[in-house]
Every structure is written in structure tokens, then in C-alpha cells.
Amino acid sequence: MEKEMALNDVVLSIRGLKKQFGNLEVLHGIDLDIIDGEQIAIIGPSGCGKSTFLRCINCMEDPSAGTIIFDGENLADMKVDINVHRQKIGMVFQQFNLFNNLTVLENITLAPITVAKKKISRFDRKGLAQIKKDAEEKAYALLRRIGLEEKANVYPSTLSGGQKQRIAIVRALAMDPKVILFDEPTSALDPEMVGEVLDLMRSLADEGMTMVIVTHEMGFAREAADRILFIDEGVIKEEGTPAEVFDNPQHPRLKDFLSKVL
């Protein structure tokens, strides 16, 4: 397959990732290479550690052991400036987590403006104005894409769950991430809003955005992902293409899991 071609196509390389909360080890050593342009769906029973694994990738939870190589640096190393790398690793949360005190437009432009500002002098007023203008133009373009341009100046509290989540995705896109992590992006949505969020994610996938998605939407995982990981009891129990995992499951735990959710 073309995706197994070259090593430098690997966006994120995870080796021996472990996570302990107190004395409880929830991840027992996970290895994963995330290849540029692929969509990985992570499935598994509640409490299996799939969300914890996702949150370890950008060190929202600091891994207890293992390495996460991104851009030539090990994110698990506490000395690495994690903020710089997180700018290139988008994250979308179950609860959307839009900034409640900012308008939709400000939600999208806050990080790009803050990051760009650091690179120029505080007294470069022209440069600052240009940064703001660029960020807003880009934000408007992204909002247009999801058909929410007219919501640019409202606050998140006025939006529906589906709108919030689409804006949260756009907020991640505004940073031009190399990969986006989705933590159960549709689990907190009313059923009628799940579709609009999945549609947006599908169109990102079609454009070749690298995505790692923790999800309970098996239909979406099957159709949109290149690779499925089944995590159970803190390890990857099975992995493969959607066809392999869904139509020909090997591990008894996976068979059991699928029989309950399909």
C-alpha cells in the first residue's frame, strides 16, 4: 500500500506509551505510527483507555512512560516546549469547549493571533494590524465553509451543539495543524446534530487531513477511517482496515464488543 511507503510520511510516532493514575495503570504500552493523510478511528468499550490515549498524544495527560515523536522531538519529554507543538496538533473535545467569553470569530482567531504576535515586535503596529486582518480573513473563510459566517460575532451560548462543535473543528483548523485529535466529537450532541458534524469531518478526511478519532459512531468509523484501532484493557487488541476489523474480527474481546454495538 502507498501508505506504508516512507518513514518521513509518519506524522506522529508513538512507542511504549504508558499512563498511570496513581497506582492504576490505564495504558500498558501502546505503539502507533500515524501516517500523513490517514484517518485512524479508535474504538473500544468505555473505560478502556482510548480517550486517555488520545489525550496523551498531545500531552493533555502527561504520559508516564514511552515516547511520542513529532517534528523530530519527543513530546513526552517534559523539557520540550509543548505549546509550540500543540499549535500543530489540533484537538476537538466531546464538550466542544468553545471559549465562552469570546465571540465565534475571537474563538477562531485567538490562537493564530497570539502565536503570530510572538514573532514580531510589540511596537510593530502595522504588523499587528496585518496579523489580525489575516487571521480574521482566514476565520471568515473557514466559517463560510461551514455556512456559519453570520455567526461570527455572536457568543457560543447562543449556538446549538452541532454549530458549536463545527466551530470547534474550525478553531483547530485555523492553526493549520498537521493532525487533529477528536475525542468523541459527537457523543455530547443531540442525535439530529450528529450528521452535520460527521459531514464536516468526512470532508476533512476527503481533503487528506490526518485525523485520529475516538468514536462510538461505528458507521462513521467504517466508512471514513483508513485504519481502526480496537483498544481494550489499555492495549491495542486489534488493528486493521475497517473491513478487517468489522467484517472479520479475530480477538474474542473485539467480537464481543462489536456484537454489543453493531
Next chain:
Amino acid sequence: MWQEFVKQFITRKGYVNVLNGLAITVEIAILGLLIGIVIGTLIAIVRVMPKYKLLPRVLDKICGCYVELFRGTPMVVQLLIGYWVLLPALDVQVNSGVPVAVIVFGLNSGAYVSEIMRGGINSVDPGQMEAGRAVGLSYATTMMKIVVPQAVKNILPTLGNEFIVLIKETSVVSFIAVTDLYKSFKQLGDPTYNYTVPYLMLALTYLVMVLLISAGVRALETKLKKSEK
């Protein structure tokens, strides 16, 4: 009795004195609260910071001591120590006690505001901090741009209350020779030793101020609520 008060207040220009006293009372309370908010916010941030490293742990202990110290002693005592102990010890000359009062009230209210602010910060959904960190903003940036503004909104009524407490507590600044509202009204009664009307008027003035502040805080709250709709 009443005529005597009018005589003192109007004919002998006592109102000038009272207005000056009012200005000083308001000045000490407002500046004190502003200093208190700045100090309180900084302390609150230190106290909610993750404590993996040594520095935050040390700062946390220092802030803890600060808060206990200022909450554990009366305001009057702090004023007296500031004016009669620290000023001579540091060999600082001042023309009036007002700057000392402002600083002491600021430090004191900083201790109280820090606890209020800590509650406010903890009341903000942790997802807000996570989202900020996830897009690559630093802890400090996320705190100042996302969490603290939401915390302030949550604690606005309590902060208004702190202002009310502060404005009433300024009535002790005459201990360090500041002519505040209380002192200026007292002086109206001094020539006759009849304090009935001056002190009742003093109470009324404080009451009106407090009612005005309450109304102001309520209006601000409504406005802030509306602004996010």
C-alpha cells in the same frame, strides 16, 4: 439640634469638610479594591496553579501565609502597624495617612479577593483551560484571556460585596489621622458635643453609598450577562 447642624454644615461651611471626607473615603475604598483585585488575582492564580515544580509550591506557601496574616488580624491593627511601626522603621515621611491607608486596604482586600477569585477560577469549566492549552496557548495566556474573565463574571456579586465591606471599613482610618467621612461628620458635632444629627447623617451617607454600589453591581451584572447573548 437640627438648627445647630445646619449652622455648622452650611453657614460655617462644614459641607466642604464633609465632601473632602467623602472623597477620601471613596478614594481609599476604590484604590484599595483595585490593588486588592490585582493582588488577589495573582495570588489566586498561584494557588490554583499545578504544583509539579518547586517554584509554584514555594509561592503557594508564601501566598498562603500572606492570606492568613491579613485575614487573621484586624484591619485597624494593620493600619496602626503600617503607620506607626513600619513607616518609622523604614524612615519614610508622609504628609498624610491616605497613601498608607490605600496600601493597607489594598493588601488586606487582596487577601480576601484572592479567596473569592480562587473560588471563581475553580468555578470555570476545566474544559476552558484544556481548550486553550490544546491550541498551544500557554497556561498564563489561557488564564488571563479565558479563565480569569469568566471567573470575574462569576464572582462579580461577591466582589461588589467586598467593595461594600471595604467602604464601610474605611471608617477606621481616623486611627492614623486621616480625615475621612466619619471624622468630618464628627467635627460638625465637636463644637457643641452634640453628635446626634451628625452621626445619623453619617449613617445615612454610608447607607446611600452602599445602596448605590449594590445598584451599580446589579446593573453591571445584567450588562455582562447580556453581552454574551
